[in-house]
Amino acid sequence: MRLQNKVVIITGGSQGIGRATAFRLGEEGAKVVIADINDEAGAQTVQDLKDVNVEALYVRTDVSQEEDVKQLMERTEEHFGGIDGLINNAAATVRKSVEDTTLAEWNKVIGVNLTGAFLCSKYVVAPMRRRGGGGIVNMASWHADRTITRFAAYASSKGGMTALTRQMALDVGVDQIRVNAVLPSTVDTPMLYETFKALPDPEEAMKQTLQHQPLGRIATGEDIANACLFLLSDESAFISGHSLRVDGAAFNKVARPLMFD
Known part of the structure; x- marks a missing residue:
């Protein structure tokens, strides 16, 4: 097994x-x-993992709050004895232009x-250092490099994540911590369908989206999961600062799909 006994934190890990x-x-x-922050879905995911013999823990965490993040790291170390991997996957989005986006949004x-x-990332470095190294994967997006209309905040956040990936890889490499990003395109997740619901014709939006997929389908969560597995495994031992x-x-x-313009 490629991650035998490795302890990995996944933010936003209850769905998608x-x-x-x-x-x-x-x-x-x-x-x-x-x-x-979804207690019900988080607890259910942990139970489902345990049902297939995966050791798992749920920690309620608002990743935008420093004290929550500190507690996440502390509870993980207390429960499992250390931290080897982190996947920064928690996400929020709003589909608006700069002009229409409120400061709160x-x-x-x-x-x-x-x-x-x-x-x-800030608070996982010390625990990983104590383990002799580790891996961080930032879940960015194709919006980091190429976006479409009315995704001002989301595209900016994802571009920032890839920049953070490149920079942090330089700072923590001496600790044998590798930092990489995954850039999915359209993925079959609840967030996708929430975005479609805001459009005039969700079914037509999906049809047009599929027409623009060279492989004839959108990605599954498992497609993205496999990339994360690779980037946390020893198979990518000399890959750091990369956006995949x-x-x-x-x-x-x-x-791009016309429905989004």
Whole structure:
């Protein structure tokens, strides 16, 4: 098993990409900590993991709040004895232009996506150093490099995450901590369908989205989970500061679904 007895924290781990990743890492022997604000879904995910013999813990965590993040690290070390991996997956989004985005909406998206990644990374370094190293994966997005209309806050937060990835890899490499980012495109998650609901015709939006997928489908949570597994495993031992696109070549297509314009 590639992550036997490794302790990995997954923020936003109760659903979507986070949940799929928790199960995938668990299959490879990891002990998983689900950090989320959805208590019901978090507790259910932990129970589901335990049902398939994965050691798991739920810690209620608002990643935008420093004290919550500190408690997350402390409880993880107390429960499992250390921390080997962190996946900064918690996310928030709002589909608006700069002009239409309120300051509160901006602060929420940046707070969860970028400040959350900053805080969790900041406070995981010392525990990883005590373990002799570790791996951090920032869940960014293709929006970091190429975006579409009315995603001002979200695209900014994801661009910041890739910049943080590159910079932090330089600072913590001496501690044998590797930092990488995963950049998914369209993924079959609850967040995707919430975005579609805000459009005039959600079914047409999905149809157009599929037409712009070179592989003929959108990504599954498991597709993204496999990339996270690779970046936390010894198979990527000399990869750090890298942003890995997991988008089925969609980034290379200039045209975007018309429903989003």
